[in-house]
Amino acid sequence: MTTRTPRFGLYVHIPFCPQRCPYCAFTVVTGREDAVEAYVEAVCTEIGNWRHLRDRGGLDTVFFGGGTPSRLASAQLVRILETASRVLGLRALAEITVEANPTTAEASSFADLRRAGCNRLSIGVQSFRDASLHRLGRMHSATDAAGAYKVARDADFDSVSMDVIFSIPGAPAEDWPATLQQVVELDPDHVSAYGLSVEPGTPFERRRLAGELPEVGEEADAADYEQLVQILDRAGYEHYEISNFARSGHRSRHNWDCWTGAEYLGVGLSAHSYLAGRRFWNGSDLDEYVRRIQLGESTQSGEETLADPDARRESLWLGLRTCEGVALSQSESERLMASDLLPRLQRGGQVCVDGRRLRLTETGFSIADALSVSIADIVVEPDLALHT
Ligand code: SF4
Structure with a gap:
């Protein structure tokens, strides 16, 4: 009897963004283009520090998340990917995902990302209504998003996903079905849809506390979710996780593995790992992260071992x-x-x-x-x- 090698993934956090969106609570760095090259070098070194994980039999998935990974030059992304492949190994048909923003500038690098070996692109569309994009503080327009999707299709990725957001404060009720309609017309392989939540410490929270951000009631939120499920179901998508929908054969393997208990290594700022029953994560200060890597010190800032129950x-x-x-x-x-x-x-x-x-x-x-x-x-x- 042959035993199956357990699945194993790599998450690479790329924190750089041109500006911070007012609802964003991710670990993001703005205005630090000067630090990108040192960061890429540090990430490669961190991957090298995990060379003993080669015994896992290679990576099933690599996920470049952010931040905005598509802001890296494709040569930098290739360097990280080649390091991962050399140090940890890549299994045949590994899924390699890059998150991207749909600005014209970033779309111009999609073909390079594809040539670099990325086979799955996840585009942060968020909305196909310009007024909603404006409310979210996004820099792209609905036209940019549709254009970026076309560029991604022309670049021949195996799978293209769109992220969209509902329950946007102040957005008229008709914006959400209009966005979904446009999604269905463009027909991506995968859709992730999240209700916007106002996170502590964000400009949205400050505006909410000051009474300047309209509330989205539970009923409106539930109605948006119901429309999401109905419209994508009618369009033939499999609803395979609460917030995720896929054409046949296009589930996100990386996320699926995380949800179902597979091990993963996370590298870069704030990246979380789950190995041998232990969960641990890196610190979130960019300069400190790079400095510690350069000095050969640990970048870990916390850990937990979850025990039953x-x-x-x-x-x-x-x-x-x-x-x-x-x-x-x-x-x-x-x-x-x-x-x-x-x-x-x-x-x-x-x-x-x-x-x-x-x-x-x-x-x-x-x-x-x-x-x-x-x-x-x-x-x-x-x-x-x-x-x-
Ligand atoms: S682009 Fe994404 S990661 Fe960057 S600030 Fe906006 S929401 Fe956050």
Whole structure:
């Protein structure tokens, strides 16, 4: 019998952006073009520091996220990719994703990214309405976004994804279906759609606290999500995770692996890793990161080892967000069957049970967080840690 090598991915954080969007809470650096080359060098060195992970049998996926990875010169991206390939190995048909903004300047580098070996492009469209893009503080227009998508198709990526945002404060109700309609007309292979949340420390939060940012109510948010599901379902997309939709064969393998417990290494500012049951992450200060790498010091700023029952609660939460749901153990399944929760959820059309596999329906997806807490309260043994 042959054993399958566990899946393994690499996340590379590229923090540089031309300006900070007012809703953004990611680790982003602006106005530091002077530091890009030293950062690329540091990332390559950090990858080299993990050469012992070569024994994982090579990378299934590489994901350049940001920030704005497409702001790197393609030669810099190639250098990181070649380092990853040399140090960790790339498995055949590895998925290599780059996140990109749809400005004209960045679209001009898409063909180079494709030639560099990237086979999946994720474009941060966000909206096809100029007024909404303006509200989000984005620098591109709807026309730029459609143009960038065409450039990506011409560059012949295996898979092109679009990110879009709903529940934009102050946006008229008709903007969201109009954006979705345009998405469907352009027909990307993959769509990620997120409701905007106002994060602590962002300009949006300051405006909200000052009463200057319109509230988006729960009902409006739920209505936007419902339109998303209906319109993309009608267009034939598979709803494979709460916020993600794909044409057949175009799921994001990198994200899927993260949701389903595969190991990944993260390099660069704030990048998170999950290896051998331990989660750890880098610090978020650019100069400090580069300095530590140059001095051969650790860049790690935190770590945690999730033990049961928290680890099981998390795997249930992540699994229930996917279309494949979770496989329950015999005892978990028995606890669920004996509860009055299951018949209630089944009557409400919120869950499906197939043997010991439990998954949420579309109705269940819309309240997934609350459902996964209720389900975990029943199925996860509270004193699991004492038994392991
Ligand atoms: S482009 Fe993306 S990562 Fe950069 S500031 Fe805007 S939202 Fe944040």
